[in-house]
Amino acid sequence: MPHDTLTPSLPSVLAELRSGTHTLHVALEKRLPFFSDSLDTGLYTRLLAAYYGFYQAIEDALSHSAWIPPGFDLHARLKTPALEQDLQALNINPGTLAQCPTLPAMNSQGSVLGVLYVLEGATLGGNVLRKRIAEHLGLDAHNGCAFLYVYGEATGRQWKSFLEFLSDVPLDAQGCDEAVNAACSTFSRFERWLERQEVLL
Numbered sequence: 422m423p424h425d426t427l428t429p430s431l432p433s434v435l436a437e438l439r440s441g442t443h444t445l446h447v448a449l450e451k452r453l454p455f456f457s458d459s460l461d462t463g464l465y466t467r468l469l470a471a472y473y474g475f476y477q478a479i480e481d482a483l484s485h486s487a488w489i490p491p492g493f494d495l496h497a498r499l500k501t502p503a504l505e506q507d508l509q510a511l512n513i514n515p516g517t518l519a520q521c522p523t524l525p526a527m528n529s530q531g532s533v534l535g536v537l538y539v540l541e542g543a544t545l546g547g548n549v550l551r552k553r554i555a556e557h558l559g560l561d562a563h564n565g566c567a568f569l570y571v572y573g574e575a576t577g578r579q580w581k582s583f584l585e586f587l588s589d590v591p592l593d594a595q596g597c598d599e600a601v602n603a604a605c606s607t608f609s610r611f612e613r614w615l616e617r618q619e620v621l622l
């Protein structure tokens with residue numbers, strides 16, 4: 422036990438985001454059909470279309486948000502273009518797809534950071550998902566599987582720089598709560614949306 426326990430530091434926002442969303446991540450991961458025997462190109466295409474309906478809506482809202490913390494390069498981290506590219510490769514016109522109408526509140530710097538944490542963290546499982554789709558469906562970044570490995574070999578670097586950014590934004594206890602609430606809401610609204618699109622197990 423360290424001796425400085427009389428002056429404990431506040432738990433970092435990252436620690437709170439991790440513990441606050443862990444159960445939601447485990448639950449959603451179990452319901453996604455990436456490793457299901459039922460996954461074929463048809464279900465994969467419907468899954469990507471459902472992802473698009475959420476990502477397009479949430480990234481559009483972020484692009485118009487006044488609460489993006491200064492210094493965050495949102496444009497360089499948008500994932501909707503990769504989803505569009507995949508859908509076009511799979512002969513789907515993204516313009517015809519439904520968009521999620523119920524998004525998490527993004528009305529403070531804390532809440533925007535919570536949303537960004539989920540969207541950036543979601544890239545971390547990409548390499549394993551990319552391999553599964555390559556082996557099972559024969560798709561790669563050029564014919565329908567760009568989104569799942571959107572940062573490619575830069576995935577680890579991108580995550581590290583996001584975490585550095587996150588830790589540099591000054592957030593008080595209320596800001597931390599807003600971040601955790603928004604992150605949890607992002608997971609649960611995404612899950613509900615995917616459920617309504619009938620792409621979950």
Ligand code: HEM
Nearest residue numbers: 439446449450453455538539540541542543545546549611
């Ligand atoms: C079957 C699908 C998925 C798999 C296999 C998967 C796998 C992973 C893996 C391996 C990590 C890294 C864990 C670590 O390095 O400690 C991770 C982290 C993360 N994932 Fe997923 N994931 C999946 C789906 C998702 C989805 C759909 C979201 C959100 C929309 C998401 C959000 C996150 C977040 C926020 C983290 C960061 C956790 C942290 O703070 O380290 N994941 N995931």
